[in-house]
Amino acid sequence: MRTKTNVKRNTVVRNRRFSKPLERVKTVVLVTLPFILVAAVCGLVLVTARSAFVVDKIVFTGNVHLPDEELKSLAGLGGGENLLALPSGNIFKKISGSPWIRQAAVRKEFPDRLHILIKETEPLALLDMKGRLFIVDEKGKMLEELKESSMPFLPIISGDPFGQKEVFAEAINLVRAIKDRGLMSRKNHIEIIAHKLQEISVNLDGTVVKVGAGEYGDKLTRLMELEEEIKSRHIPVDYIDLRFANKVVVKPVNEVIR
Numbered sequence: 001m002r003t004k005t006n007v008k009r010n011t012v013v014r015n016r017r018f019s020k021p022l023e024r025v026k027t028v029v030l031v032t033l034p035f036i037l038v039a040a041v042c043g044l045v046l047v048t049a050r051s052a053f054v055v056d057k058i059v060f061t062g063n064v065h066l067p068d069e070e071l072k073s074l075a076g077l078g079g080g081e082n083l084l085a086l087p088s089g090n091i092f093k094k095i096s097g098s099p100w101i102r103q104a105a106v107r108k109e110f111p112d113r114l115h116i117l118i119k120e121t122e123p124l125a126l127l128d129m130k131g132r133l134f135i136v137d138e139k140g141k142m143l144e145e146l147k148e149s150s151m152p153f154l155p156i157i158s159g160d161p162f163g164q165k166e167v168f169a170e171a172i173n174l175v176r177a178i179k180d181r182g183l184m185s186r187k188n189h190i191e192i193i194a195h196k197l198q199e200i201s202v203n204l205d206g207t208v209v210k211v212g213a214g215e216y217g218d219k220l221t222r223l224m225e226l227e228e229e230i231k232s233r234h235i236p237v238d239y240i241d242l243r244f245a246n247k248v249v250v251k252p253v254n255e256v257i258r
Contacts, residue, residue: 053083056112063118066100074098075116083108091116099143125155125175125192136161140172155184159194167194170213174200177216181224198243212243222248 058077060068072078075091088106095104095116103119123143127134133146135154140161155175161168171194178184183204191203197213211219219242226248230237241249 053111055079055081055083055086055114057114059113059115061115061117062120064120065123066098066118066120071095071116071118077114081114083110083112083114086114099137099141123154124172124179125157127161128156128158129160136172138172138176140168153184153188155190155192157192157194159192164195167197167200170194170197170200174202174211174216177220178202180217181220183220183224201239207237208239210239210241210243226250 055077058068058072058079060071063071066074074097075095077091086108088108091106092104095101095118100120101118102121105117107115107117109115121137121141121143123135124138125136126146127136127142133156135143135146136157137143142161155178157168157171157175159168159171171192174192174194178190184190187205189203189205193199193201193203199210200212201208201210203209209223223240223242226240230250235250236253238251238253241251
């Protein structure tokens with residue numbers, strides 16, 4: 001028969017065997033429980049935030065040519081997006097892909113407002129390519145084809161930006177000079193014919209002015225000084241030639257005045 005001492009010893013050993021796994025379980029629970037609680041709280045906060053910060057209003061500022069609905073489509077905004085999870089970088093990238101957009105900034109205004117600030121490219125002229133009109137900016141970049149019946153007052157450039165790049169670039173420079181000299185507000189029709197560098201000319205309200213290439217500011221200044229004299233003398237002009245340095249050639253209908 002077992003003695004009392006042996007029974008006690010076996011009981012202690014047995015208790016030690018069961019106590020070690022229990023201690024391990026307790027340790028694991030104590031270590032992992034905080035992480036589980038934190039994860040649960042974070043999940044609850046995230047679910048609450050997603051339901052709370054739904055975009056209710058999208059505001060565009062600075063757009064003139066592009067309507068709000070077109071900008072929403074361009075930005076990929078269909079409505080009901082979560083403001084917290086909405087990636088501003090993606091919206092900026094999509095909007096900036098339009099040739100009409102020069103600058104853009106995306107601002108989140110919590111809890112439910114998205115504000116997009118736009119700076120549009122300013123149209124400089126119309127490009128006439130075989131009867132089709134394209135709006136171009138100050139760098140000569142085509143923005144879009146003009147398909148509306150109403151035509152904005154912009155100088156028209158007749159030329160080929162692909163086959164005659166240098167001539168077209170000079171035509172853009174001439175339009176800039178015309179704008180800087182204030183001729184746009186004084187004329188009803190401005191058309192630039194740009195096929196060869198030294199033969200660049202501009203039609204100003206029916207008067208053909210041969211400009212050539214370069215020094216547009218000085219040439220237009222001489223033209224503006226001459227216009228008053230031609231008007232006061234009632235001279236019917238065939239064309240005006242500004243291609244010569246420090247000299248202007250005026251060709252009346254019947255003779256040449258130097």
